Amino acid sequence: MRSMTGYAKLVFQNEKFAINFEIKSVNNKNLNIKTKVPYSLNFLENKIRTEVASKVSRGTIDLKIDFEDKRETENLFEYDRNLSNSYMEILNSMEEEFKEKFSNKLDLLVKNLNVIKRNEVEIDENEYNDFILQNLHTLLDSFVEMKVLEGERMRTYFKERLAFLEVKVEEIKAYKEIVVSTYKEKLLDRLSKMKSDINFKEEDILKEILIFTDKSDISEEISRLDSHLTQLKVELESNSKSIGKRIDFILQEIFRELNTTGVKCNLYEISKLVVDCKNEIEKIREQALNIE
Secondary structure, three states: OOEOOEEEEEEEEOOOEEEEEEEEEEOOOOEEEEEEOOHHHHHHHHHHHHHHHHHOOOEEEEEEEEEEEHHHHHOOEEEOHHHHHHHHHHHHHHHHHHOOOOOOHHHHHHHHOOOEEEOOOOOOHHHHHHHHHHHHHHHHHHHHHHHHHHHHHHHHHHHHHHHHHHHHHHHHHHHHOOHHHHHHHHHHHHHHHHOOOOOOOHHHHHHHHHHHHHHHOOHHHHHHHHHHHHHHHHHHHOOOOOOHHHHHHHHHHHHHHHHHHHHHHOOHHHHHHHHHHHHHHHHHHHHHOOEO
């Protein structure tokens, strides 16, 4: 089980390159990858997205990459030796001819005669590819590890809430057996108070009790609740990296069965237990939105 929220950072450099990764994620029903990479790495953007998608199945992912090719800095400029020597010879000749000295010949050479030029460093795409993707794998491993740790804390929380639900459902089962008898007692009590005014046939009373029994029977709902709780327990034990949607579906089904149970039961004690269970389901669903 993994959380959809996570964060990781990686800074690495060698004699050629320096790189700074930062990745973070928040909840999203689908996978949305946002990348910010320097221009020199644009050719790698699709590969980077593919690598991230291979590790993460849901959530909004923000990935920022700062990259420096140190060789560009070390050999970024050079001066033209032949051209510089030629200019210097001319300047010296001018001094001799005009019997005047230049105040700073090097300053004149650099500022006005374009002897310093910027080198165009060739990009080795294969070398960039190997360096970037190798470090991206390290970053993603750390990122996923954090998501798993948070997911395990959530798994523990869900199991605690599930145990509470199972206890409440067992209590509902116990009260289920007295729903009809309680209604029968109340009905007979009301009829006995009215008997002096109205005559009731015993078969009518029996028919009314049978109708109520059919309407208030929650056996099927309880059976389905047991089944859904079992399914939920199985999912909570699963090591699948993407179970959030399945858990959310099961929780919806549990909530639906609780609603039906509350409507049909006609017993205060069961209604109260149903409300307690629905509150727990809402707590679980709120946290389950963060499951990948």
